[in-house]
Amino acid sequence: MLGLGHDANYESRITVLYIGLELDQAKPGPRLAVRTYTDFYSWIDPNIGEATSPEAKGAQPRFEYIGQTLDKT
Numbered sequence: 001m002l003g004l005g006h007d008a009n010y011e012s013r014i015t016v017l018y019i020g021l022e023l024d025q026a027k028p029g030p031r032l033a034v035r036t037y038t039d040f041y042s043w044i045d046p047n048i049g050e051a052t053s054p055e056a057k058g059a060q061p062r063f064e065y066i067g068q069t070l071d072k073t
Helices: none
Strands: 003-006 014-019 032-036 043-045 050-052
Touching: none
Parallel strands: none
Antiparallel strands: 003 014, 014 032, 043 050
16 A cells, blocks of 8 residues: 545545555556555455455455565565
């Protein structure tokens, strides 16, 4: 996560700017991505990748903090 911003057209819409970690060249192109704050901090069903409630069976946060650097092992 690089920081928070706002949608230029809707100043009340908070966004999160982050770097996607698909580092294996399977997904070429820009690494910067933007999601709404609500979507960034949402819970998902890992089996289908869709948003769900935190109380749902198997639900997990969409993103997890992994630290400031990647382990190069």
